[in-house]
Amino acid sequence: MELFKGADKVMPYLNYAWKRHRVIVSNLANADTPNYRTKEVAFNLEEGGQLKTTHPKHFKPTSSENFRVFEVRKRLLGNDLNDVSLEEEMAKLNQNRIAYEVYMRFATGSLQKLNNVIREGR
Amino acid sequence: MEIRAVEGFLREREKSRKPEGGDFFQELGKFLHWVNKEQKKSESIKEAVLRGEEVPLHQMVVELEKASLALNLLLQIRNKLLEAFQELNRMQV
Amino acid sequence: MMELFRTFDISASGMRAQRIRMNTLASNLANFESYRVTGEPFRKLEPIFEAVETPEGVQKGYVPVRVREIRESEEPFRLVFDPTNPRADGEGFVRYPNVELVKEMADMISAMRSYEANLNAFRTTRELAQRTLELWR
Numbered sequence: 614m615e616l617f618k619g620a621d622k623v624m625p626y627l628n629y630a631w632k633r634h635r636v637i638v639s640n641l642a643n644a645d646t647p648n649y650r651t652k653e654v655a656f657n658l659e660e661g662g663q664l665k666t667t668h669p670k671h672f673k674p675t676s677s678e679n680f681r682v683f684e685v686r687k688r689l690l691g692n693d694l695n696d697v698s699l700e701e702e703m704a705k706l707n708q709n710r711i712a713y714e715v716y717m718r719f720a721t722g723s724l725q726k727l728n729n730v731i732r733e734g735r
Numbered sequence: 736m737e738i739r740a741v742e743g744f745l746r747e748r749e750k751s752r753k754p755e756g757g758d759f760f761q762e763l764g765k766f767l768h769w770v771n772k773e774q775k776k777s778e779s780i781k782e783a784v785l786r787g788e789e790v791p792l793h794q795m796v797v798e799l800e801k802a803s804l805a806l807n808l809l810l811q812i813r814n815k816l817l818e819a820f821q822e823l824n825r826m827q828v
Numbered sequence: 829m830m831e832l833f834r835t836f837d838i839s840a841s842g843m844r845a846q847r848i849r850m851n852t853l854a855s856n857l858a859n860f861e862s863y864r865v866t867g868e869p870f871r872k873l874e875p876i877f878e879a880v881e882t883p884e885g886v887q888k889g890y891v892p893v894r895v896r897e898i899r900e901s902e903e904p905f906r907l908v909f910d911p912t913n914p915r916a917d918g919e920g921f922v923r924y925p926n927v928e929l930v931k932e933m934a935d936m937i938s939a940m941r942s943y944e945a946n947l948n949a950f951r952t953t954r955e956l957a958q959r960t961l962e963l964w965r
Binding site: 619622628632633634635636637638639640641642643645646647648649652654670699702703706707710713717718721 | 835838841846849876877886890891909938941942948952955963965
């Protein structure tokens with residue numbers, strides 16, 4: 614049954630946005646932790662969420678979600694070897710939140726549409 | 736002689752028709768199976784949530800919605816089939 | 829659902845760490861000129877933050893922070909030349925706690941900002957969860 618194709622197509626994006634939210638929240642919690650490096654989530658949208666391994670030494674994605682958390686390693690470091698930028702993380706948090714809400718609306722919208730058709734618009 | 740010919744013709748038609756009817760019920764069976772699978776999936780998600788496993792909220796919501804949608808679809812199809820059957824029943828032969 | 833609660837935990841750990849930092853800063857400021865019973869000047873307290881990083885947790889995006897310990901600073905004491913002070917040593921210098929007002933105030937502002945950022949993250953998580961539940965009638 615390919616009834617849920619529309620909803621299923623959005624799911625990887627939704628998973629990604631949720632995981633990214635958690636990573637950003639973690640970054641914010643560690644904004645003043647010595648030796649902490651900013652983390653990000655890698656997600657290759659073009660390959661349907663499949664991560665590319667362009668180098669034999671690259672890690673293969675181990676989780677079924679097909680993305681991976683990695684350290685950004687900016688060159689700009691504070692005294693405490695922490696490279697979290699509070700402002701940047703806040704901006705990312707807000708962007709990501711809107712992206713999540715849009716994806717969520719896509720997913721539930723396509724299901725609601727089906728429900729509407731099934732109920733014949735009643 | 737002539738009647739037999741018609742009978743033979745009818746039998747021929749029945750034969751050619753049979754796979755068609757079988758197909759429909761086969762599809763219906765597959766559909767029922769699918770609905771059941773969705774229900775089971777939603778049930779297992781519910782259990783996982785109750786057990787305290789790490790199920791993301793959006794996944795839970797979407798899966799439960801899917802299951803209820805599948806059930807709605809099944810109900811609607813059942814209604815339509817019942818209607819069709821009653822329509823046929825009322826028909827005066 | 830557990831996952832959602834864990835996300836709240838991350839922000840909560842951040843807020844808790846920052847609050848502990850603010851508390852130590854406040855006590856440092858309060859003891860700006862205090863001495864111990866032994867006559868030794870008060871030593872500045874500083875909380876040591878530590879990220880709870882496990883490979884598994886990182887992949888799940890779960891890296892809370894915790895305060896490993898609150899230790900006494902090894903920074904040198906402030907020396908003020910004041911021969912009339914009863915605490916003055918042979919050369920007329922008085923040792924004061926190693927608390928620097930300006931530094932503590934700057935730290936306080938930084939702690940407050942970080943606390944608010946975590947609070948913001950906490951609220952955002954809550955709103956996301958609420959939106960998700962709203963769409964599920």
